[in-house]
Amino acid sequence: MTEQSSSVAARSTSKLTDFLPRRSAGLKLLLVCALAVIMTIPAMLIHNIVYERSSGLDLAIAQVSETAGGQQSVLGPVITVPYSHMPDPTKPNHLVYGIAVAFAESGTAVSQVNVAEKRRGIHTIPVYEAQIDMAATFSPTALLEAVPEHAVPIWSDARLFVGVSDTRGIKDAVQASIDGRSVSMEPVSRSLNGDGYYRVPVAGVKLAGGRLDGLENSDSPFDVRVSLLLTGAQRLAVGPFAKDTTLTLSSNWPSPSFVGGFLPNQHNVGETEAGFEATWRVPYMARGIPGAGRNSDLNVITAWNQHDMAIQFIKEASPYQSIDRALKYAAMFIGFVFLAYFLFEATSQKRAHPAQYILVGLAQAIFYMLLLAFSERVGFDIAFLIAASMTVGVTSLYAANVFRARKYGLRALGIMGGIYALIYVLMRAESQALLAGALASFAAIALTMYLTRNVDWYGDDHATETA
Incomplete structure (x- = not known):
């Protein structure tokens, strides 16, 4: 029986071998x-x-960014004044509070950005130090128009605000002045004060504020100047803080990437190995944000890729x-x-x-x-x-x-x-x-x-x- 089975298998194998040629x-x-x-x-x-x-590179970027200040977004000078309103005259103790916000009529920002590379392991990550000087012209009329009719402005809490994404990147005291008079700036947070209202508006960045004295007596436009020195990594953005905003940015970095909601009107990237200079202008109609408002969310100014003027300092494309x-x-x-x-x-x-x-x-x-x-x-x-x-x-x-x-x-x-x-x-x-x-x-x-x-x-x- 075994010999017969072996014979059948041998014949089957032979037929298969014949069907599949060896070469x-x-x-x-x-x-x-x-x-x-x-x-x-x-x-x-x-x-x-x-x-x-690639994940290791992302981790190195995150670690370096954390120490340098990260991807910074800058909010230029904004003026606010809280107000109180009595909706029902029969209830004088029932007050409704709000914050009137006024943006500048026109504003300019000039920034000099020095970029260096910081090594983390085998990776090098661009970090920067930016000197930003901002000037803005405000109209008291715009601020008063933002206050509701019959509301009472709380002039003692009138404030000048500027903001950055990460205050750890600020490397020197924020210098601010109104018509040449110095304004002391200090970090602030949004919380209720003792009278039950907010002095600080909603913002997507961390704010520094300074008290404004005598604003109620001002009836003519006044100039505000703010200077700050900050560090960050990879990305720097400035929001259109005025109705008409102009930004001029120069840097030693040869290969920037322009991003954000607005691209520069002109730049000279590639024309010199020493760096570049770029200029943005965002007019009032293009900005699409009212010049004044009540309880305004300032995050709309600095939100990524919406209204900001931004630049990325990138290396050669990642391999x-x-x-x-x-x-x-x-x-x-x-x-x-x-x-x-x-x-x-x-x-x-x-x-x-x-x-x-x-x-x-x-x-x-x-x-x-x-x-x-x-x-x-x-x-x-x-x-x-x-x-x-x-x-x-x-x-x-x-x-x-x-x-x-x-x-x-x-x-x-x-x-x-x-x-x-x-x-x-x-x-x-x-x-x-x-x-x-x-x-x-x-x-x-x-x-x-x-x-x-x-x-x-x-x-x-x-x-x-x-x-």
Whole structure:
């Protein structure tokens, strides 16, 4: 019984072996495609490493920003006065309180920003020190118009306010004056006073306030000047604190990024290596915020990317995004390399073992790890040149040995060089990545179809049988 079963199994195996030729180019191509898919697994693992290293950069930025003052938003001078109102004359003890807020008629801000790089581990993060001088012209009429009819202004609590996101970044006393008279500024918080009303308006930044004396006797426009020195990291923004606001900002940083709700009217970025200067102007109609109001939320002035004039001090684009983008095409590039080896095999009559394909695939995966490691230390472009040269060199030498001919090593050198040039394009040209990848894939398939037009995909045995 056992001998009979063995005989049946042997005949079945023999039929299967006859059906699958030993030197079938078609089966080898299917095997190569399967190996290319399998070799994307190491690339996926490297993707996790890229994510971890990128998270490390984010942590370093957060730590440095915390000590430097973070991404600062500045609120220019604003004047407020609380008021009380008796809605029911029969209840004189029942008072309703509010805060009248007046913005300047016109305002200018001039800022000189010195940027330096602070190292945290292997990362360098831009931090800045900004001197900001602001001037504003106020109209007492606008403030009085914000007070409701029959309400009583509480002039003793009239205040001048300025604000920043993080007061830890303020490095010197805030200097403020009205028509040349100094105003003492101190940190304030929004809380009820002993009489049951707020002196401080709602704001999205931390405020410093100074008491204004004699405001009730003023009937003509007056000038306010405020100077502050503060530090921060990455981003600096100034809100349009006046009906018509102009900001002039200069810095030693050569590669800024303009963000926020308003872009500069003019700048000279790229015209000099010494830094740049930019100018914003936000007119009243563009600002879209009333010049005075009651219980106004000052957060509307400094809210990110709404009305602010902002700039980011960025380094060269992070390599992590470029590497992550290239890893998304890893299967395609590994397939290109395997396809090149398969074409060498088909045209040279020399066979390459699947293990040799695996070794070549691992070399392609390790390329991304080399690129990641070097780019963190020497910059992306130099890192790519080093990693690509190492990978192209080893795969080309390996091709010369596998196919027993120097010409295949030289061909591999040219093909691999073209593949890695394409990888560089995909990493750098984000908007053109899909088009470049699609065209390269089509060209690779078209070339393969042409070079294999005379290949017997069934194999030598099948060809003999059909003959």
